[in-house]
Amino acid sequence: MEDGRTAPRKKLPPPASGRAPAQSAGPDEVYAESEIFRYDCPILLLGAFTHMKRFMILVCGIFQNIAASAASKYIGNYSIDIGGGDAMSAVHLHILPSGKYAVTYFGGMQTGVWQELPNGKLQLQQDHDPVYFYVYARQNSALKDSIKFNFDNCAEGSAKVAFAAKKGFSNTLRPVFSPDGRRYSEGNEVSLPASEVTALYLLENNEFKKKLHEAERPRTLDNLLYSFPVDKKYNDYKIILNKAASQQPSNYVGEFVDGNLLLYGTGPYPETINCREKRELREEERKELEEMMQVYGGRYGSQAQATEHANDGPVKVVYQRLKGTTQAVNLGAVTFIKPLFPAEAPADSR
Secondary structure (H helix, E strand, O other): OOOOOOOOOOOOOOOOOOOOOOOOOHHHHOOOOOHHOOOOOHHHHHHHHHHHHHHHHHHHHHHHHHHHOOOOOOEEEEOOOOOOOOOOOEEEEOOOOOOEEEEEEEEEEEEEEEEOOOOOOOOEOOOOOOEEEEEEEEEOOOOOOEEEEEEOOOOOOEEEEEEEOOOOOEEEEEEOOOOOOOEEEOOOEEEEEEEOOOOOEEEEOHHHHHHOOOOOOHHHHHOOEEEOOOOOOOOOOEEEEHHHHOOOOOOEEEEEEOOHHHHHHHOOOEEEEEEEEEEOOOHHHHHHHHHHHHHHHOOOEEEEEEEEEEEOEEEEEEEEEOOOOOOOHHHHOOOOOOOEEEEEEEEHHH
């Protein structure tokens, strides 16, 4: 009962098996008029109250964690000292009441979750997603008999792509961008006839990065071929390379020392970071950071948004995430052909 009172006992016929259902009631069923309350059996009533007690303890624990986060001494904005002194080298740590944090820097953002440990120290755990490629799609009414592919985060030359007209991988891939050019041709989109594409194959292959992170990278990521079907109900595709997939997340434990927040790295990054100049986190800043974290930080979600320019001004469009498959590929059997987007000559050589 919702008011906590015991329901009146009734003499009801038992179920066909002669005993109460074996499936235990969930939290919602405890507060509803569940089968447990309908049987004249003290043991079942005791079991129901046990479920209620566990549920209330869980709820209280969640609210206590939220309250503790909201009142923590660590909430605020910090400047991270990395040297440099110019705007492009500025790095900031933002610890939010929601239990999330963000590190912002020129051109990017790192996100994660935080908590205050029983010993009073701060723990930061970076969001990490070990998936290299995310593909999103939508129906674009402006496209008639063609399919558009947009590539994001692929300009280092490590991403390889193949568009298949027939089912099956043909062991031929091309770099999305040329790895040896300093300036790339305008745009990162390509349009192909709809009849020529039935599948999309993607591979991340950056030998320099693999050697750089050899000690920490998960071996299961090596030479994985991602395949996605090109569904005819979509004609506008967005392909995103998650560059951080090959790296282990950065986790830290911190504490205040002489008024500054010191972060001690754990795992593959044991460095110490000095966070200084703590200031209050304003409400408008918090809202803006939360919005930015949904777009740029952490794991990629089930949707992706983009802004297009129409006659009436900018319009937001939504892409749906597509499910793909992965398989190991023998790079020795793969032929790499010319890049999809060749590099232009450097501007000073013209």
